[in-house]
Amino acid sequence: MRYPTRFPSRRGGDTTEFTLRIQQILSILLRHQDFLHEQQIADELAISKRTVQRELDYITTIIAPYQLTLKRKKGAGLLLTGTPQARQRLADDLNASDRSDWSDKKERRRYLLFELLRDRTPKKLYHYSRLLGVSESTAASDLEALGPWLRKNNLSILKKPGFGVILNGTEQNYREAMRRFISETAPVDKLKEITDPHAALAKAVMNVTDNGIYRLLNSRTIQRIDALLGEMNEPKLRQFTDSAYIGLIIHIAISVERMQQGNVPSDEQFLPLEEDGEDLRLARRILQAIEEEFHLHMPELELSYLLLHIKGANIHYTNVPDETVPTDLNGKKLINLIDAMIDAFDSRQAYMLRCDEEFIRGLFVHLQPAIVRLTNHLNIINPLLDDIKEEYADTFQKSIRAARVLEKGIGAAVSEEEIGYLTIHFGAALERMKGKTAFTRKVSVGIVCASGFGVARLMMTRLRNKLSAAVSLKTYGKGDLTPEVIKATDFFVSSLPLNRPDIDAVRISPLITQSDMSRIQCKIEEYAHIRKQVHREEGEKQPDEFVQELAETHKSAEEIAHILKGYAMYTADASLPFDQAVAWLCGQVAESESQSRQLYEDIMKRERLSSQIFPDQGFALLHCRTCAVSHAAFYTCMPSESSFSDPYFQGVGMILLMAMPAAGPTRLYTDLLGFISSSLVIDDSFNEAVLSRSEGLIRSELQRILKLYFNTLLIKLT
Structure with a gap:
């Protein structure tokens, strides 16, 4: 027999799916005109009463389109009720399913894995042979073929004469295998369409995935958990991405149903509980709500499971504050790891990538939960993976190199799904690099x-x-x-x-x-070719667009003049440590002691986010946004010797300092100083001038490239 079997729904258009076990139970109910005990069904099918009970909620749902109901009477059992015509329509569909076979080996083994995960009681090989409609030798071969998949979750198939076949492994490994199986069997094209996980999510999950597979979990359990989390209205949960929020519900549903079945986890260590941080407090609130909703006592280990899932969840990056800057030891280690990943991705583009604060911050925020997932073997769904591999093939291959660095750094394998997310971050940065000189129109x-x-x-x-x-x-x-x-x-x-x-x-x-x-x-x-409609509120005056562009161009001309007028070359003691060299340079360019301190603090804050030392380019590019300056600024500083002696400088022989005001037209400042930064890489003449340590030559080349930039602004006005 084939699994799952789909039939047209009586509601029209949709399909209803029957597993083999559902078919067997329904066939028994159709044969009986009187009440039947659950144990009688279990005995006839050689399964447990609990397994029958788990199927009943789903049976109630799928027989509804046939205008049939499942009547339950205490002490009497179950009775399928409905008109003779309705019973016959169901019987016809079940008979049609009997004509199917398991010729598709991949589908047959998928179902076998499904059965192993959903029912962990020992079963004879004959049971699986009969279930699949194949010989015992074929069933044994199928079980053997599942070995590599199971080993990825540290599970194995235990076979003992007289005992049967059962999965062998820890509760943690088993649960993670269930999560992985659900993730892998969810149709990717449908997951892409989920756009609002907080509105009827349980219904969306059941509609967009293989219902047969998702019956590893009770749909009513999923619905109750979804409603419960919605009522809690937790800000952190609203930050979760769609797949992370769905994964959280699935995780909790697995925990609840395992506890309801009496599968209390052992004292195995999963994740040490941290000090009373916000993630731990959130986990405690969720666990308490689950206990109250389902009338369960959840052991401390369940709190550890839940905490791990929260820490490993991807979040909406748009909700991460811009001022997020790593300052602790782990943050420094992660930044060093990101530096190494950038070099491995493409050493020729490493300089420009390190200059992209948006990329550095985004990757830093992404990697924090990603490392938790990877080191604890948590799976993640990437519904865009196939598209990413096709549309961004070259970037994906480079991201594989970066992933190898990540693997070595954390001592855990990086899956293709995670590499796909790395590709998105690297790809976005590369696209920004390409678009540096792009013009816009109306x-x-x-x-x-x-x-x-x-x-x-x-x-x-x-x-x-x-x-x-x-x-x-x-x-x-x-x-x-x-x-x-x-x-x-x-x-x-x-x-x-x-x-x-x-x-x-x-x-x-x-x-x-x-x-x-x-x-x-x-x-x-x-x-x-359509004149833009101008919307005016009563009494509101709209500025003329051309006049506004003229004003912006005039402001750019002022900033260019300030940069050229203020530019200077300084010479610092080559023996100064990095922080002292920065402090000395800030003292030279700032107008007051307070401004010097502020400039120093902002530069060092930026340095903690990502190193601004570029030994392959021969210089250190110190740049920041600060209230210590009122105009865009550019300076150079060379050591008294051929290079700075502090190992932190990595042998560079030139410091470049760029600063933009904290207030004012941010985009204008960013475009202007970004053009200078880009020119250091793409303009050989400017690059050679900077490394020549000649103040006159640098000033001349700086004037040339800024004139070139200003000409592009004039072109926009024509």
Whole structure:
């Protein structure tokens, strides 16, 4: 027999799925016209009464479209009730299933794994042979073939004469195998469509996944847990990505049902409980709520399981504060690991990647839970993996090299799913690098994303590069679409359904296929030839767009003049340690002692986030945003010898200092100083001038590249 078997639903269009065991139980109920005890069904099928009871809730759901009900009477048992016609329709569908076979070896073994995970009581080989409709030797061969999959979760199949066949391993390994099995069998294309995990999530999970597989868990249990977490209204849970939130519900459902079945975990150590941190307090609140909802006593180890899942959950990067900067020892170790990963990814692009604060911060935040997952063998769903491998094949291969560095650093294997997420972060940074010199025009496009800072930036930077001067791009969360934003935007592109009749939106894939690009370009062409409607509130005056562009260009000219006028070359004692050299240089360029201290603190804060020493380029690039300056600034400082002697400098012979004001037009400052930074790599003449240690030559080349930058601004006005 084949599993699962699908039949047209009586509601029309949908399908109902029957496992072999469901078919067997329903066939018995159809044969009897009177009440039947659960134990009688169990005896006939040679299974436990508890296994029968686990199927009953699902049976109640799937017979409803047939206008049949399952009546339960205390002391009497079960009775299938409905018209003779309804009973016959169900019987016909069950008979149709009997004509199926298990010719698909992969599907047969998948079902066998399903049975091993759902029922851990010992079973004779004959039981599985009869269940699959194959010989005992074929069943034995199938069990052997499952070995490699099980070994990834430190499980094995134990066979003992007179005892039977059973899974062997710890409770932790068993639960993680269940999570992995559910993740692997969820249809990826359907998981991509889940956009709101906090609205009827349990229903969404049951609709978008293989119902037969998800019956490892009771659907009613999933629904109750989903409702319970929603009522708790925890801010941290709202930060979870879609797959992380779904995974949390599945994790709790597994724990609840294992406890209800009497499978209390042993005293094995899973994750040491930390001091009373916020994650631990959240885990305690959830566990207490679960105990009250299901009338269970959960052992301390369950708290450890739950804490591990919370720590390993991916979060929405848009909810992470910008000031998140690692300051502890673990943070420093992680930053060093990221540095090594960048070198392994592509040494030629390492400089530009290290200059991308957005990339460094995003990767740092992503790796914290990722390392928890990897070191504890937790699985993660990456519904975009196939698309990433196809659309970003070269970046994916480079990310594999970075993943090998990560593996060595943490002593754990990195799965393809995790490498896919690394590819998103590296890919977004590369797209930003490509788009440094892109121009914009008057068509305004808003990018709306469901979750994930890396994915959002990947969409924006790829569009910016592809569309060049065609558009002005801004990213928004679904809740950011205020009337003001809608008025200022021509149309939106989104990876999720917006269902907003008041806006013009184009639905696209997060990875933006060629077909998506064609639709977007057509829409841009449409709006490029339509006069933009100007929305004015009563009494509100809108500035003329050309006048505004002139003002911005004038401000850029002022900042360029300040940079050129303020530029100077300094010579520092080559023996100074790094921090003292920075403090000395800040004292030279700042106008007061208080400004010098502030500039030093901001530079060192940035240095803690990611090293600004680039020995392969021959210089250290110190840059920060600070209230110690009122205009953009650029300075150089060389050592009194050929290079600084402090090992922290790694032998570099030049310090470059760039600072932008903390207040004011941030995008203008970023574009201007970013152009200087990019020129250090892509403009050989400027790079050679900086390394020549000649103040006159550096000043001359700095003037040349800033004139080039200003010319690009003038072109935008024409």
